[in-house]
Amino acid sequence: MSFIEWGALGQVLVAGLLVGAGIPALFALGLRLLAGTTPADAPATPGSTAPSGSTAQDAPASRVVSIPRPSPARLAGAIACMGVVVGAIAFGLVFLVSGGH
Amino acid sequence: MTETLLLALVVVTALAFDFTNGFHDTGNAMATSIATRALKPRTAVALSAVLNLVGAFLSLAVAATIAKGIVDAGVITLPVVLAGLVGGIVWNLITWLFGIPSSSSHALVGGMVGAVLAAVGTSGVLWEGVVAKVLVPALVAPVVAIAVAGVGTWLVARLTRGVPQEVSNRGFRWGQIGSASLVSLAHGTNDAQKSMGIILLALIAGGAVPADSGVPFWVILSCALAMAIGTYLGGWRVIRTLGKGLVEIDTRQGMAAETSSAAVILLSSHFGFSLSTTHVATGSVLGSGVGMPGAKVRWSVAGRMFVAWMVTLPAAGLVGALCHWLESSIGGTAGTLAVFLLLVVSSAAIWLASRRKPVDHTNVNEAWDEEKGASLEPVAATTGEAGGERVGPVPALATASSVAPAVGAVGTVSIPTDQKVGA
Numbered sequence: 001m002s003f004i005e006w007g008a009l010g011q012v013l014v015a016g017l018l019v020g021a022g023i024p025a026l027f028a029l030g031l032r033l034l035a036g037t038t039p040a041d042a043p044a045t046p047g048s049t050a051p052s053g054s055t056a057q058d059a060p061a062s063r064v065v066s067i068p069r070p071s072p073a074r075l076a077g078a079i080a081c082m083g084v085v086v087g088a089i090a091f092g093l094v095f096l097v098s099g100g101h
Numbered sequence: 102m103t104e105t106l107l108l109a110l111v112v113v114t115a116l117a118f119d120f121t122n123g124f125h126d127t128g129n130a131m132a133t134s135i136a137t138r139a140l141k142p143r144t145a146v147a148l149s150a151v152l153n154l155v156g157a158f159l160s161l162a163v164a165a166t167i168a169k170g171i172v173d174a175g176v177i178t179l180p181v182v183l184a185g186l187v188g189g190i191v192w193n194l195i196t197w198l199f200g201i202p203s204s205s206s207h208a209l210v211g212g213m214v215g216a217v218l219a220a221v222g223t224s225g226v227l228w229e230g231v232v233a234k235v236l237v238p239a240l241v242a243p244v245v246a247i248a249v250a251g252v253g254t255w256l257v258a259r260l261t262r263g264v265p266q267e268v269s270n271r272g273f274r275w276g277q278i279g280s281a282s283l284v285s286l287a288h289g290t291n292d293a294q295k296s297m298g299i300i301l302l303a304l305i306a307g308g309a310v311p312a313d314s315g316v317p318f319w320v321i322l323s324c325a326l327a328m329a330i331g332t333y334l335g336g337w338r339v340i341r342t343l344g345k346g347l348v349e350i351d352t353r354q355g356m357a358a359e360t361s362s363a364a365v366i367l368l369s370s371h372f373g374f375s376l377s378t379t380h381v382a383t384g385s386v387l388g389s390g391v392g393m394p395g396a397k398v399r400w401s402v403a404g405r406m407f408v409a410w411m412v413t414l415p416a417a418g419l420v421g422a423l424c425h426w427l428e429s430s431i432g433g434t435a436g437t438l439a440v441f442l443l444l445v446v447s448s449a450a451i452w453l454a455s456r457r458k459p460v461d462h463t464n465v466n467e468a469w470d471e472e473k474g475a476s477l478e479p480v481a482a483t484t485g486e487a488g489g490e491r492v493g494p495v496p497a498l499a500t501a502s503s504v505a506p507a508v509g510a511v512g513t514v515s516i517p518t519d520q521k522v523g524a
Contacts, residue, residue, distance in 0.1 A: 004233070004237050008373055009374055011368075013248065016361070016368050017249055019368065020361040020362075020364030021249055021250075021252040021357075024276070024356055024361075025260060028257040028269075028273075028353070031268070032260055032264050035264045089279060089283060092283055092287075096286060096290050096367070
């Protein structure tokens with residue numbers, strides 16, 4: 001009996017990287033397509049440098065962020081990305097319910 | 102009479118273990134959501150409790166085995182199970198007292214191994230199983246999770262460059278809640294069934310149900326409830342360590358970490374290489390610090406955890422062995438009661454000790470103070486979050502020495518003014 005099942009470990013690592021890192025990346029990509037990008041030369045206003053860490057989410061909500069409506073192509077890309085994410089979650093739920101664990 | 106009492110005590114103790122399991126493991130799913138304030142602390146534990154409850158009913162493929170492949174199934178008797186459970190509970194409570202996320206299942210296995218050692222000696226333990234199913238996974242899980250969450254966080258950080266922080270926060274907040282919910286659900290389906298399996302085995306051994314019986318409904322219900330109540334009470338100490346102690350985390354890191362946890366947990370059980378939820382969740386949080394440019398990981402805190410993980414098996418085993426020794430040397434009903442009394446007294450003592458420095462939903466998010474009393478390090482640069490790429494991550498060392506006043510001036514340092522920080 002070998003102490004480490006290298007095959008299973010390798011499968012977990014590869015599939016984990018694909019799913020566990022791919023899903024957040026797709027989610028981020030979708031969000032970026034939806035949100036567009038701010039100009040790189042936008043001034044770093046003091047209001048935007050919210051304290052990170054414990055108070056990061058307490059940033060004043062008063063600052064208005066204007067997001068241009070994404071183009072149809074970007075919207076389609078974003079929907080595709082989010083669709084894959086939702087599909088993966090649904091697959092995870094099915095896996096749990098079917099007792100595959 | 103003795104048999105009935107023993108059976109009743111085993112059932113009660115198994116439910117108590119189930120409770121500590123939920124209590125101890127709330128942080129695995131919810132610590133990051135609480136730390137990033139994606140959810141209010143009470144909301145997070147309530148959500149996790151409900152999902153654990155639902156998860157316990159989701160899949161009923163209960164394997165009626167305890168520590169399969171680790172101890173000889175033939176030597177597991179009710180007194181051994183009782184002693185093993187006590188070992189698991191006591192170790193869970195001790196690690197909770199110190200705020201260390203450690204695996205509940207490893208604690209249970211350790212307790213069983215110790216009790217079996219005390220009962221029949223080394224012949225009852227399958228040492229290859231101990232190494233292959235407990236020790237090696239404890240080493241491998243954090244490595245895999247750090248890799249997955251690290252790559253995920255790095256990709257997310259690259260892809261969200263330039264996205265306004267408010268937008269990315271709003272999106273990732275939901276992503277984080279969703280992925281954390283999946284981890285909670287997976288925990289409910291996996292871990293509640295361990296207790297169900299123990300109770301079912303005890304009932305079969307005690308002759309209360311036939312050997313081929315399914316799980317009675319009251320067992321499912323009580324296990325689900327015990328775990329949900331434990332989850333709802335929230336092991337705030339563990340949540341605090343996971344959410345605040347290892348890495349200063351933002352919503353992007355939280356989402357990447359929880360997705361990594363969910364993926365690695367589900368995939369590892371799919372490929373038959375079961376990893377502990379706790380080890381994976383901790384590794385994912387660490388990975389979210391490794392992958393985020395400019396973030397700082399408190400490896401000293403992580404080091405203490407790794408030590409605790411390695412110690413879990415022998416420590417819980419020692420308690421289990423002592424309990425079994427006490428049980429058998431007193432003997433009969435009195436011995437069983439003595440072990441149960443020991444459990445109650447030690448649990449009460451640990452709870453009293455915890456009251457000296459309580460951690461609850463009100464102070465779970467206080468700034469982490471590694472050296473008690475020492476001034477806090479500026480957390481400005483830890484996530485590279487402040488102002489996104491327009492400001493750019495500031496190296497921690499530079500921040501600390503030369504740029505600190507400037508950084509302080511733009512308000513990126515959040516040092517609490519009152520100094521009564523500390524867990």
